[in-house]
Amino acid sequence: MAWLNVLWLVLFLGKVETRQKAVLDFLLGLIQVQRETIRSLNNGRDKRLSDRQRRRLAILARTVPHDFLQDIAALSYSPYIFLRWYKKLVHQKYTPATRRRQGRPTTSTETAALVRRLAEENPSWGYRRIVGARNHLGVSLSKNTVARILADGGLSPVPK
Known part of the structure:
Protein backbone atom coordinates (compact mmCIF):
# COMPACT_ATOMS: atom_id res chain seq x y z
CA MET A 1 0.00 0.00 0.00
CA TYR A 94 -6.01 26.21 -41.45
CA THR A 95 -6.96 28.99 -43.85
CA PRO A 96 -7.53 27.88 -47.43
CA ALA A 97 -4.75 30.14 -48.71
CA THR A 98 -2.08 28.07 -46.97
CA ARG A 99 -3.78 24.70 -47.34
CA ARG A 100 -2.84 22.62 -50.35
CA ARG A 101 -5.48 21.03 -52.52
CA GLN A 102 -5.83 17.33 -52.01
CA GLY A 103 -6.03 14.75 -54.74
CA ARG A 104 -4.55 14.63 -58.18
CA PRO A 105 -3.47 17.82 -59.88
CA THR A 106 -5.78 19.01 -62.64
CA THR A 107 -4.96 18.44 -66.29
CA SER A 108 -3.55 21.56 -67.92
CA THR A 109 -5.70 23.47 -70.38
CA GLU A 110 -3.10 23.00 -73.13
CA THR A 111 -3.23 19.23 -72.70
CA ALA A 112 -7.03 19.21 -72.76
CA ALA A 113 -7.06 21.41 -75.88
CA LEU A 114 -4.64 19.07 -77.66
CA VAL A 115 -6.76 16.01 -76.78
CA ARG A 116 -9.89 17.74 -78.13
CA ARG A 117 -8.05 18.79 -81.29
CA LEU A 118 -6.82 15.25 -81.90
CA ALA A 119 -10.38 13.93 -81.46
CA GLU A 120 -11.89 16.56 -83.81
CA GLU A 121 -9.26 16.09 -86.53
CA ASN A 122 -9.46 12.28 -86.37
CA PRO A 123 -13.12 11.27 -85.85
CA SER A 124 -12.29 7.58 -86.32
CA TRP A 125 -10.02 7.59 -83.26
CA GLY A 126 -11.34 6.59 -79.86
CA TYR A 127 -9.93 7.60 -76.54
CA ARG A 128 -7.51 4.63 -76.48
CA ARG A 129 -6.02 5.62 -79.83
CA ILE A 130 -5.65 9.21 -78.62
CA VAL A 131 -3.78 7.92 -75.53
CA GLY A 132 -1.38 6.06 -77.84
CA ALA A 133 -0.85 9.16 -79.98
CA ARG A 134 -0.18 11.23 -76.88
CA ASN A 135 2.39 8.70 -75.71
CA HIS A 136 4.21 9.06 -79.03
CA LEU A 137 4.28 12.82 -78.47
CA GLY A 138 5.95 12.26 -75.10
CA VAL A 139 2.99 13.13 -72.88
CA SER A 140 1.27 10.26 -71.14
CA LEU A 141 -2.32 10.41 -69.99
CA SER A 142 -4.57 7.66 -68.74
CA LYS A 143 -7.46 6.49 -70.90
CA ASN A 144 -9.95 7.59 -68.23
CA THR A 145 -8.52 11.12 -68.26
CA VAL A 146 -8.79 11.32 -72.04
CA ALA A 147 -12.36 9.98 -71.93
CA ARG A 148 -13.29 12.56 -69.27
CA ILE A 149 -11.73 15.42 -71.28
CA LEU A 150 -13.66 14.37 -74.38
CA ALA A 151 -16.93 14.01 -72.46
CA ASP A 152 -16.43 17.44 -70.85
CA GLY A 153 -15.81 18.92 -74.30
CA GLY A 154 -19.02 17.42 -75.70
CA LEU A 155 -17.20 14.88 -77.86
CA SER A 156 -17.85 11.18 -77.98
CA PRO A 157 -15.00 9.13 -76.45
CA VAL A 158 -15.70 6.21 -78.82
CA PRO A 159 -14.95 6.35 -82.58
CA LYS A 160 -17.73 6.95 -85.09
Whole structure:
Protein backbone atom coordinates (compact mmCIF):
# COMPACT_ATOMS: atom_id res chain seq x y z
CA MET A 1 0.00 0.00 0.00
CA ALA A 2 2.91 2.33 0.65
CA TRP A 3 4.10 1.88 -2.91
CA LEU A 4 0.75 3.20 -4.11
CA ASN A 5 1.25 6.40 -2.11
CA VAL A 6 4.74 6.74 -3.54
CA LEU A 7 3.35 6.29 -7.05
CA TRP A 8 0.76 9.03 -6.49
CA LEU A 9 3.45 11.31 -5.07
CA VAL A 10 5.69 10.76 -8.09
CA LEU A 11 2.82 11.41 -10.50
CA PHE A 12 1.85 14.58 -8.61
CA LEU A 13 5.42 15.88 -8.52
CA GLY A 14 5.79 15.17 -12.23
CA LYS A 15 2.65 17.23 -12.91
CA VAL A 16 3.90 20.07 -10.70
CA GLU A 17 7.29 19.99 -12.39
CA THR A 18 5.67 20.16 -15.83
CA ARG A 19 3.59 23.20 -14.80
CA GLN A 20 6.64 24.90 -13.28
CA LYS A 21 8.67 24.29 -16.41
CA ALA A 22 5.89 25.77 -18.56
CA VAL A 23 5.69 28.84 -16.32
CA LEU A 24 9.46 29.31 -16.33
CA ASP A 25 9.65 28.92 -20.12
CA PHE A 26 6.89 31.50 -20.51
CA LEU A 27 8.58 33.96 -18.13
CA LEU A 28 11.93 33.57 -19.90
CA GLY A 29 10.22 34.14 -23.24
CA LEU A 30 8.44 37.20 -21.88
CA ILE A 31 11.70 38.63 -20.53
CA GLN A 32 13.41 38.04 -23.86
CA VAL A 33 10.59 39.78 -25.73
CA GLN A 34 10.71 42.71 -23.30
CA ARG A 35 14.48 43.04 -23.85
CA GLU A 36 13.96 43.03 -27.63
CA THR A 37 11.26 45.68 -27.23
CA ILE A 38 13.56 47.89 -25.16
CA ARG A 39 16.33 47.50 -27.76
CA SER A 40 13.95 48.45 -30.55
CA LEU A 41 12.79 51.52 -28.59
CA ASN A 42 16.43 52.60 -28.23
CA ASN A 43 16.82 52.27 -31.99
CA GLY A 44 13.81 54.53 -32.56
CA ARG A 45 11.38 51.83 -33.64
CA ASP A 46 7.77 51.29 -32.61
CA LYS A 47 6.85 49.71 -29.26
CA ARG A 48 4.51 47.11 -30.79
CA LEU A 49 5.51 43.47 -30.87
CA SER A 50 6.42 41.80 -34.11
CA ASP A 51 4.51 38.79 -35.42
CA ARG A 52 7.43 36.54 -34.50
CA GLN A 53 7.37 37.78 -30.88
CA ARG A 54 3.59 37.37 -30.64
CA ARG A 55 3.84 33.88 -32.05
CA ARG A 56 6.53 32.92 -29.53
CA LEU A 57 4.55 34.27 -26.57
CA ALA A 58 1.29 32.71 -27.74
CA ILE A 59 2.83 29.26 -28.06
CA LEU A 60 4.48 29.53 -24.65
CA ALA A 61 1.33 30.92 -22.99
CA ARG A 62 -0.78 28.04 -24.28
CA THR A 63 0.89 25.63 -21.83
CA VAL A 64 0.77 27.97 -18.81
CA PRO A 65 -2.14 27.65 -16.36
CA HIS A 66 -4.76 30.35 -16.74
CA ASP A 67 -4.57 31.49 -13.12
CA PHE A 68 -0.88 32.31 -13.53
CA LEU A 69 -1.60 34.23 -16.72
CA GLN A 70 -4.13 36.36 -14.82
CA ASP A 71 -1.54 37.10 -12.13
CA ILE A 72 0.96 38.28 -14.72
CA ALA A 73 -1.64 40.36 -16.58
CA ALA A 74 -0.91 43.39 -14.42
CA LEU A 75 2.72 43.32 -15.54
CA SER A 76 2.39 43.38 -19.28
CA TYR A 77 -0.51 41.88 -21.21
CA SER A 78 -3.93 40.47 -20.58
CA PRO A 79 -4.14 36.65 -20.62
CA TYR A 80 -6.88 36.95 -23.21
CA ILE A 81 -4.44 38.64 -25.56
CA PHE A 82 -2.16 35.60 -25.47
CA LEU A 83 -5.11 33.31 -26.14
CA ARG A 84 -6.30 35.55 -28.98
CA TRP A 85 -2.83 35.45 -30.54
CA TYR A 86 -2.87 31.66 -30.28
CA LYS A 87 -6.32 31.45 -31.91
CA LYS A 88 -5.02 33.63 -34.72
CA LEU A 89 -2.07 31.26 -35.19
CA VAL A 90 -4.37 28.27 -35.42
CA HIS A 91 -6.66 30.14 -37.81
CA GLN A 92 -3.73 31.03 -40.07
CA LYS A 93 -2.67 27.40 -40.12
CA TYR A 94 -6.01 26.21 -41.45
CA THR A 95 -6.96 28.99 -43.85
CA PRO A 96 -7.53 27.88 -47.43
CA ALA A 97 -4.75 30.14 -48.71
CA THR A 98 -2.08 28.07 -46.97
CA ARG A 99 -3.78 24.70 -47.34
CA ARG A 100 -2.84 22.62 -50.35
CA ARG A 101 -5.48 21.03 -52.52
CA GLN A 102 -5.83 17.33 -52.01
CA GLY A 103 -6.03 14.75 -54.74
CA ARG A 104 -4.55 14.63 -58.18
CA PRO A 105 -3.47 17.82 -59.88
CA THR A 106 -5.78 19.01 -62.64
CA THR A 107 -4.96 18.44 -66.29
CA SER A 108 -3.55 21.56 -67.92
CA THR A 109 -5.70 23.47 -70.38
CA GLU A 110 -3.10 23.00 -73.13
CA THR A 111 -3.23 19.23 -72.70
CA ALA A 112 -7.03 19.21 -72.76
CA ALA A 113 -7.06 21.41 -75.88
CA LEU A 114 -4.64 19.07 -77.66
CA VAL A 115 -6.76 16.01 -76.78
CA ARG A 116 -9.89 17.74 -78.13
CA ARG A 117 -8.05 18.79 -81.29
CA LEU A 118 -6.82 15.25 -81.90
CA ALA A 119 -10.38 13.93 -81.46
CA GLU A 120 -11.89 16.56 -83.81
CA GLU A 121 -9.26 16.09 -86.53
CA ASN A 122 -9.46 12.28 -86.37
CA PRO A 123 -13.12 11.27 -85.85
CA SER A 124 -12.29 7.58 -86.32
CA TRP A 125 -10.02 7.59 -83.26
CA GLY A 126 -11.34 6.59 -79.86
CA TYR A 127 -9.93 7.60 -76.54
CA ARG A 128 -7.51 4.63 -76.48
CA ARG A 129 -6.02 5.62 -79.83
CA ILE A 130 -5.65 9.21 -78.62
CA VAL A 131 -3.78 7.92 -75.53
CA GLY A 132 -1.38 6.06 -77.84
CA ALA A 133 -0.85 9.16 -79.98
CA ARG A 134 -0.18 11.23 -76.88
CA ASN A 135 2.39 8.70 -75.71
CA HIS A 136 4.21 9.06 -79.03
CA LEU A 137 4.28 12.82 -78.47
CA GLY A 138 5.95 12.26 -75.10
CA VAL A 139 2.99 13.13 -72.88
CA SER A 140 1.27 10.26 -71.14
CA LEU A 141 -2.32 10.41 -69.99
CA SER A 142 -4.57 7.66 -68.74
CA LYS A 143 -7.46 6.49 -70.90
CA ASN A 144 -9.95 7.59 -68.23
CA THR A 145 -8.52 11.12 -68.26
CA VAL A 146 -8.79 11.32 -72.04
CA ALA A 147 -12.36 9.98 -71.93
CA ARG A 148 -13.29 12.56 -69.27
CA ILE A 149 -11.73 15.42 -71.28
CA LEU A 150 -13.66 14.37 -74.38
CA ALA A 151 -16.93 14.01 -72.46
CA ASP A 152 -16.43 17.44 -70.85
CA GLY A 153 -15.81 18.92 -74.30
CA GLY A 154 -19.02 17.42 -75.70
CA LEU A 155 -17.20 14.88 -77.86
CA SER A 156 -17.85 11.18 -77.98
CA PRO A 157 -15.00 9.13 -76.45
CA VAL A 158 -15.70 6.21 -78.82
CA PRO A 159 -14.95 6.35 -82.58
CA LYS A 160 -17.73 6.95 -85.09
